[in-house]
Amino acid sequence: MSKKDKEAKDAKRAKAEAATEAARKSKQAAKEEAGKRLAKAKDAAERAKHKAVPYKAERQSLIDCAFGMRDNALIKGNGGNVSMRVPGAAPDGRDAFLVTPTAMSYDTMVPADVVLVDELGNTLDGKRRPTSDMTAVLYIFRHMPEVNVVIHTHQPYATALGLVVDELPADFTTVIDELHAAVHVAPFTRSSDEGMGILTVEHIGDALAVILKHHGVIAVGKDIDQALTAAIYLEESCQAYLAALATGLPIAHLTPEQIADEAEERGYYGQPE
Ligand SMILES: [Zn+2]
Numbered sequence: 001m002s003k004k005d006k007e008a009k010d011a012k013r014a015k016a017e018a019a020t021e022a023a024r025k026s027k028q029a030a031k032e033e034a035g036k037r038l039a040k041a042k043d044a045a046e047r048a049k050h051k052a053v054p055y056k057a058e059r060q061s062l063i064d065c066a067f068g069m070r071d072n073a074l075i076k077g078n079g080g081n082v083s084m085r086v087p088g089a090a091p092d093g094r095d096a097f098l099v100t101p102t103a104m105s106y107d108t109m110v111p112a113d114v115v116l117v118d119e120l121g122n123t124l125d126g127k128r129r130p131t132s133d134m135t136a137v138l139y140i141f142r143h144m145p146e147v148n149v150v151i152h153t154h155q156p157y158a159t160a161l162g163l164v165v166d167e168l169p170a171d172f173t174t175v176i177d178e179l180h181a182a183v184h185v186a187p188f189t190r191s192s193d194e195g196m197g198i199l200t201v202e203h204i205g206d207a208l209a210v211i212l213k214h215h216g217v218i219a220v221g222k223d224i225d226q227a228l229t230a231a232i233y234l235e236e237s238c239q240a241y242l243a244a245l246a247t248g249l250p251i252a253h254l255t256p257e258q259i260a261d262e263a264e265e266r267g268y269y270g271q272p273e
Contacts, residue, residue: 052112054125055086058098059111065151065224066106072232074153078105080216081131084224085141085148090118097141101128132192139197140220144204147220149227152196154216157238161185162211164245168238171254176262178233181206188213209234 053059062082069075069082081100089096101113115126119142121134131137137150161168168183170176175183186203189195189212200218204210208230209219217234221227244251254262 055089055098055116056111058084058086059114061224062098062100062114063106063109063111065149065228066100066109068228069151069153069231070106072235074155074217074231074235076154078103080151080153081133081137082152082224083131083134083137083141083150086116089116090124094119095141096124097138099130099134099137101126101130102132104128133196135194136192136197136200139194140200140218143197143201144220146222149221149224151219151221151227151231152216153219153231155231155235155238157235157242158183158209158211158217159215161238161242162213162215168211168234168241169253170259171252172237172240173262174233175237176259179207179209179230179237180263183207183209183211183234185211185213188215191215 062084065082066075066080069080074080081102083097083099086096086098088094097117097119098114099117101109101115104113112126113128115128115130116124117130117134117138118124119138121130121138123130131152133152137152140147140150158168162185166185168175170179170182175181182205184203184205184207186199189199196212196215196218199212200210204218204220208221208226209217211217211234217231219227219231219234221230
């Protein structure tokens with residue numbers, strides 16, 4: 001091979017190698033670009049998913065409340081429901097309401113499962129079927145504007161007491177402090193019916209709860225903490241009252257003056273801010 005031929009061959013090889021390298025680099029760049037695009041799309045989808053759940057924190061607080069109900073033996077399994085007023089959140093500026101879905105496990109429930117409805121029960125946001133007690137709950141919200149949270153439970157002691165008396169008297173400091181008044185027993189009405197809401201409004205009086213005869217309890221509050229606390233202390237007081245009734249001995253009662261004295265705001269309870 002002449003020197004010239006060798007040079008030509010080397011040049012050809014170098015050119016081929018350069019072309020291969022350029023092709024490799026371009027393929028690599030395309031791959032990196034595609035990877036970046038995919039990551040960007042995933043990121044956008046993730047952000048859209050979070051953005052697509054309005055009132056996410058409020059929705060989560062309803063699920064947490066359901067766990068609180070279960071931790072305090074007010075419900076079993078998927079029982080009961082929790083609802084919350086969202087002031088002015090409907091498109092027409094009226095209040096909207098967050099309600100837990102029907103027949104879903106609280107253990108696997110995520111904020112998107114909680115449904116946002118208008119005051120007539122039309123879904124504003126969410127894909128799940130709302131609680132079967134929604135018409136009753138919405139009736140309560142419409143007729144009790146001071147109420148922002150409604151809890152429904154099947155707590156056993158309160159339900160048991162409802163079968164034997166017409167009210168839990170304000171004979172306990174916890175009833176006076178956390179429920180604000182004697183708790184009345186509303187007559188029977190079938191479940192999943194607006195009647196539950198109508199009877200609640202009729203019988204709740206000054207208290208934060210009502211016992212639904214043969215069924216359970218509706219507790220209300222200005223927020224989740226107040227409604228859940230009312231339901232928990234109702235259960236504790238009903239357990240104590242049933243124990244007292246079971247002795248068959250005469251029951252001691254507080255006088256209206258003693259009740260008023262206990263109810264007086266003393267500003268001590270709780271920790272300073
Ligand atoms: Zn029920």
